[in-house]
Amino acid sequence: MYKISIIEDDTTLASLMSQHLTKYNYDVQVVTAFQDIEEAVTQYQPHLILLDINLPYFDGFYWCRKLRQTLTCPIIITSARAADAEQIMGIESGADDYIVKPFSLDVLVAKISGHLRRIYGDYAAQQERSVRYEGLILYLERLILQYDNQAVALMQKESALAQVLLSEAPKVVTRVTLLTKLWDDESFVEENTLNVNIARLRKRLKELQAPYHIEAVRGVGYKLKELV
Template sequence: MYYKIMIVEDDKNIANLLSSHIEKYGYTTVKTENFNNILEVFEKEKPHVVLMDLNLPKFDGFYWCRKIRRVSTCPIIFISARLGEMEQVMAIETGADDYITKPFYYDVVIAKIKSQLRRNYGLYSPNTKERVLNLEGLTLYPERPELKFKDKTIILSKKEAVLIETLINKYPKTVDREVLLESLWDDENFVEDNTLNVNVTRARKRLEELKIKNAIETVRGFGYRLNITWGND
């Protein structure tokens, strides 16, 4: 299948090197040149994956990630020299699917791209028939991805949906951290330990938006499990 990767990077040298390496694997690349209209370029090109630098002219990567998320669930991978935990948290909260720190290995970038392509368009992409998961009145539509409880529905990020789906499928068992890492990323060797914690915290906050508190319980030394006390309300 034909895949297009959009590179949003204002350092021309890095953008050209990324483009050259990615195209060796048979993908087509689109390099952003006008950083005032990134959303317009995105909607015109319709890429399968976006590589997004954080430090950009005028508006930063967080801004453009939010803009894209309003119109698309296309995978977005941040590539940034910012190493702080807060930047990674903000990236996830604005809708990013992954975060790579500079300097980076090109093979890691390719591995991340392949992972997103498999999960969204290839072997692991959703089936044609929509799946619906229900647990004590909590309903998840993984392919939308929407989460509903009582009369309220929220839109999840892809990783939030995958994490909650895994916990629902394994309920009432505790899910090992390694199992969750494997569900969220094809190659957990490239994932920092704190990244899973950030995703779990984010999922907890989304459940709180549905007035469900303490829904994801931490089992020390093992992993996480759902606490369905909301079913007793």
């Protein structure tokens, strides 16, 4: 099930969009903590974001640039600002599309479906470099981990970690190798940093309900193995 974040301060419109998207079997998050949008969205890890421009605290252009620092999923701006300059600014801020209000909810669904198909569908898989281990696929350009038509977005370090583990699976990868691959010089990385990223990647595998686990091999490192 694809996850969509709605960032819209018009509660009536946000509710209408949420209800309509739910009918199409999307998992929907309506963000209400406008002072902390980045944290709310990053924790949810959506496959697509619907972003208004006129928001409290900071506008949508600011949040689009901010979210683009860590997320690669499609961002669609939904705004009553119809001027060409506003739409250009939205795209230059990192958005993939711009829909002017008022809009048809059915057109919105079609736009969403098109972007999801382009980014996560079969066509995207044919065009993009990927690393596979059995049924688990990591798409390197989009930082997407997929299993059985389910997908989660990864942070950059999580993706780099997954790439090494999938490439070497089911062999053990030493801690030194992982630290060197992820941070170039492991001597400047705290011991706990790798543990944190391993824990995050384990969480992503659980979200996918993938039958794989990252096993710690005492005194050596980690390996990706199939659950039995």
